[in-house]
Amino acid sequence: MTAMESVIVAGVGMHAWGKFPNKSFVDLGVCAVLEALADAGIQWKQVQSLHAACNVHSGVAGLLAGNELAYALGETGSRITSSFNGCASSGIALRQAFVDVASGACDIAVAAGAQKSAEGFLAELPCLVPVPLDFEHLRWQAVGAANPAYWALECRKRMVQYGTTEEDLAEIKVILSKHGANNPRARYRKVFTREEVLRSPMVADPLRLLEVCAVSDGAAAVVLCNRKTADRLSAKKVYLRAVAVAGSIFGDPTIRIPFLSAPANHDGLANSESVTSARAAYEMAGIDPADTDAVELPDNSAWHVLEYLESLGMCRRGEAEKLVRDRAIAIGGDLPVCPSGGFACLGEVVSAQGLAQMFELTSQLRGAAGTRQVEGAKLAVAQTLGAMGNSATFVLTR
Amino acid sequence: MPNTTQPVEEGLFVWPSSCDDARLIVSRCEKCGDLSFPRLVRCKNPSCTHELTVEAYLRGTGRLVSYTVVHFPPPPPFVPADPFTPFGIGLVEFPEGIAILGRIQNSPGKIRLNGSARLVLSSLYNKADGTTVMGWAFALEEE
Numbered sequence: 399m400t401a402m403e404s405v406i407v408a409g410v411g412m413h414a415w416g417k418f419p420n421k422s423f424v425d426l427g428v429c430a431v432l433e434a435l436a437d438a439g440i441q442w443k444q445v446q447s448l449h450a451a452c453n454v455h456s457g458v459a460g461l462l463a464g465n466e467l468a469y470a471l472g473e474t475g476s477r478i479t480s481s482f483n484g485c486a487s488s489g490i491a492l493r494q495a496f497v498d499v500a501s502g503a504c505d506i507a508v509a510a511g512a513q514k515s516a517e518g519f520l521a522e523l524p525c526l527v528p529v530p531l532d533f534e535h536l537r538w539q540a541v542g543a544a545n546p547a548y549w550a551l552e553c554r555k556r557m558v559q560y561g562t563t564e565e566d567l568a569e570i571k572v573i574l575s576k577h578g579a580n581n582p583r584a585r586y587r588k589v590f591t592r593e594e595v596l597r598s599p600m601v602a603d604p605l606r607l608l609e610v611c612a613v614s615d616g617a618a619a620v621v622l623c624n625r626k627t628a629d630r631l632s633a634k635k636v637y638l639r640a641v642a643v644a645g646s647i648f649g650d651p652t653i654r655i656p657f658l659s660a661p662a663n664h665d666g667l668a669n670s671e672s673v674t675s676a677r678a679a680y681e682m683a684g685i686d687p688a689d690t691d692a693v694e695l696p697d698n699s700a701w702h703v704l705e706y707l708e709s710l711g712m713c714r715r716g717e718a719e720k721l722v723r724d725r726a727i728a729i730g731g732d733l734p735v736c737p738s739g740g741f742a743c744l745g746e747v748v749s750a751q752g753l754a755q756m757f758e759l760t761s762q763l764r765g766a767a768g769t770r771q772v773e774g775a776k777l778a779v780a781q782t783l784g785a786m787g788n789s790a791t792f793v794l795t796r
Numbered sequence: 797m798p799n800t801t802q803p804v805e806e807g808l809f810v811w812p813s814s815c816d817d818a819r820l821i822v823s824r825c826e827k828c829g830d831l832s833f834p835r836l837v838r839c840k841n842p843s844c845t846h847e848l849t850v851e852a853y854l855r856g857t858g859r860l861v862s863y864t865v866v867h868f869p870p871p872p873p874f875v876p877a878d879p880f881t882p883f884g885i886g887l888v889e890f891p892e893g894i895a896i897l898g899r900i901q902n903s904p905g906k907i908r909l910n911g912s913a914r915l916v917l918s919s920l921y922n923k924a925d926g927t928t929v930m931g932w933a934f935a936l937e938e939e
Contacts (some may be wrong), residue, residue: 433889452824459933460824485905519868521871521872522871522872522873530807531805531807531808531835533834536804536805536808536834537897538870539804539873539874539920540804540805540869540873540899541897542866542870542876542883542885543866543870543897544866544868544901546864547870550864551864551897552862552888554860554863554864554909556861558862558909598872599867600867601866602864602865602866602867603865603867603904604863604864609845646839648842651895653862653887653895658833658834658896658897658898659831659833659894659896659897660894660895660897661821661893661894662861662889662893662895663888663893676886703907720914752910780797794924
């Protein structure tokens with residue numbers, strides 16, 4: 399699509415990520431939305447649409463997350479949606495808000511995601527009416543394949559194809575831990591050494607405990623507005639140039655969550671949803687990914703950093719390990735990756751992943767990221783992924 | 797096969813069957829050849845024409861193109877062995893053009909990438925009434 403109106407990130411909010419036994423997901427979400435509104439200098443009553451990501455760990459309340467938040471914030475009759483696309487859900491919520499403003503339908507739109515997560519691996523959700531031959535059920539019952547097992551299978555393919563080493567995977571965690579150490583909203587702020595990472599227990603060989611993200615509680619929210627509205631606000635303008643969403647393409651050989659098979663198609667486009675949403679976003683924004691100053695990618699595991707640098711077009715296939723070995727992905731390097739610390743440090747909050755990335759990159763483009771600031775950041779890209787082939791890519795400029 | 801065994805779900809593999817010669821039930825489009833596991837009623841190739849598929853069987857050996865060893869017990873409905881022992885999950889490519897995800901029967905130390913992997917049936921767990929629940933798995937050729 400072509401945006402008819404410029405879309406400006408008026409405000410961002412983020413409740414710290416971690417474990418918060420005494421707060422509900424609505425408490426966390428309201429906190430993030432109010433912070434984003436205060437950051438923008440906009441009143442809740444001025445918001446014309448609220449787009450939330452579903453929180454599937456909290457039953458119908460979580461499925462109606464948008465209504466739950468709107469009820470707690472005060473019902474105004476504004477348009478509300480709640481979407482679920484796995485970990486890409488908040489990217490879809492952002493897309494809804496973006497389209498509202500870009501199309502001229504709204505002056506001000508909000509995207510929000512909030513979640514309290516069940517302990518342990520992300521697991522099968524209760525199902526009231528069983529689905530015959532449901533691979534989301536069978537992958538647990540008949541195979542025992544938790545999410546890290548899928549990542550590990552793709553990671554080992556990569557090790558064979560490109561010579562990725564266990565040290566490369568550990569080094570990624572080391573770099574991200576240094577970024578996260580400077581992020582007061584991150585759940586994990588300890589700096590790890592390569593030896594510590596390599597001593598952490600294996601989860602799904604070759605991926606170790608410190609190389610996979612930990613499911614967490616948290617929330618994030620973004621207020622978008624058009625130029626007319628932004629001109630009245632005091633904040634430094636950060637532009638949301640594109641939000642593109644894509645699904646995967648038939649023939650993609652990636653073994654993705656939660657499938658039990660994949661085409662044995664060596665010529666197919668791997669990780670096709672990521673490649674497709676990235677290309678669409680760059681085209682919409684009219685940018686060259688080579689000019690990116692900072693990227694937040696979906697680092698659900700250390701392997702993801704390698705894969706998504708390539709599927710995002712930040713380097714050619716097989717070159718991501720070199721960027722790690724050269725420490726180009728560290729703040730101060732040529733292509734800082736996950737200056738927030740990524741999901742490695744923030745944790746994994748399924749319904750807020752993309753909006754946490756928006757919080758970070760908006761802070762970076764405003765020059766307000768403190769001790770983790772990427773100097774002179776002008777162009778930033780984020781991408782989040784969801785199970786079954788969901789991808790959302792965002793492009794921001796100052 | 798004693799009658800105290802049952803498949804994890806009907807429609808995944810031919811049952812009853814010898815455990816050493818499993819046949820996975822896949823669907824095949826007779827127009828474009830696309831295979832699906834588990835089976836689908838219609839062809840899923842968007843460039844094809846959503847033809848009704850035919851039932852076909854995948855059996856024999858493929859090549860282990862990737863694997864992982866799971867070191868923590870997955871959550872329910874997975875039923876871990878007691879005590880839990882790490883187990884392998886493999887991705888096996890078959891010459892028919894499909895890669896299948898499944899448990900590896902061999903102990904983790906015996907897994908060899910790119911080796912030959914044979915489709916078998918294997919016990920997943922025992923139910924409280926003593927019934928053994930069967931699933932598909934891979935038996936790797938050992939040196």
